Amino acid sequence: MNEFKHKGKDKKEFVKYIFNDISRSYDFLNHFLSGGVDIIWRRKFINSLGFSSKDKVLDVATGTGDVALTIKKKFKCEVIGLDISANMLEIAKQKSKKNNFHDIDFIEGDAENLPFDDNTFDKLVISYGFRNLGDFEKGLSEFYRVLKPNGKLGILEFLQPKSSFASKLFKLYFNNILPRVASLFSNSKAYRYLPESVENFFTSSELKDLLIRSNFKEVHVKNLTFEITTIVNAKK
Numbered sequence: 001m002n003e004f005k006h007k008g009k010d011k012k013e014f015v016k017y018i019f020n021d022i023s024r025s026y027d028f029l030n031h032f033l034s035g036g037v038d039i040i041w042r043r044k045f046i047n048s049l050g051f052s053s054k055d056k057v058l059d060v061a062t063g064t065g066d067v068a069l070t071i072k073k074k075f076k077c078e079v080i081g082l083d084i085s086a087n088m089l090e091i092a093k094q095k096s097k098k099n100n101f102h103d104i105d106f107i108e109g110d111a112e113n114l115p116f117d118d119n120t121f122d123k124l125v126i127s128y129g130f131r132n133l134g135d136f137e138k139g140l141s142e143f144y145r146v147l148k149p150n151g152k153l154g155i156l157e158f159l160q161p162k163s164s165f166a167s168k169l170f171k172l173y174f175n176n177i178l179p180r181v182a183s184l185f186s187n188s189k190a191y192r193y194l195p196e197s198v199e200n201f202f203t204s205s206e207l208k209d210l211l212i213r214s215n216f217k218e219v220h221v222k223n224l225t226f227e228i229t230t231i232v233n234a235k236k
């Protein structure tokens with residue numbers, strides 16, 4: 001029995017409300033609850049995409065901007081971050097200013113209705129954002145539309161683990177430990193929503209099939225840390 005909605009307009013509204021609410025504790029809790037391993041996952045994700053300084057990059061669901069800022073710092077390319085939560089973007093803008101980056105645009109917008117022309121970006125990345133969309137097919141058709149031909153899509157996500165060991169480990173931590181610890185610092189709903197959203201999300205092979213049905217090619221899946229998190233790469 002689900003406590004939360006896992007698709008459609010109600011989900012989108014809830015997700016927007018929850019990320020606006022937890023924006024101030026988001027970075028601290030990410031690093032604290034993962035023991036800092038999330039930083040390594042994001043770094044591996046970024047390295048999987050082969051950026052160059054000439055790339056025009058869109059970081060969808062950029063949140064507090066960690067992926068966008070790391071790409072900018074490392075590759076000095078053109079980066080835009082987009083998110084539906086104004087409060088998450090506010091933190092991203094503060095971090096950008098602190099790093100003296102004056103040319104990253106952080107834009108409020110919806111991944112399912114991107115405010116860009118067709119064939120605009122060389123790379124589109126989405127880290128722990130895709131699972132939160134109200135309509136996955138709509139999101140992917142927008143990603144496909146704004147990518148240039150042969151442009152690369154990178155998704156970093158928590159998917160449903162395949163192996164029973166990973167699944168047990170995942171459930172123990174995400175269902176029992178994480179919501180209890182997180183509720184001491186933040187809106188507890190957000191951290192009850194997280195494991196439920198993973199349970200209602202795809203396995204890696206289901207996501208691969210969806211990407212292929214959405215016209216993406218060269219779809220590759222790489223599991224990290226006992227399948228706790230997964231990098232999915234594809235090309236337009």
Ligand SMILES: C[S@@+](CC[C@H](N)C(=O)[O-])C[C@H]1O[C@@H](n2cnc3c(N)ncnc32)[C@H](O)[C@@H]1O
Nearest residue numbers: 019061062063083084085110111127128129132
């Ligand atoms: C778990 S956070 C991930 C933030 C960041 N990418 C990271 O790696 O830490 C998920 C983000 O997705 C954003 N989001 C959810 N649905 C969205 C949508 N339809 N369009 C744009 N952003 C969305 C949320 O506001 C939130 O900032």
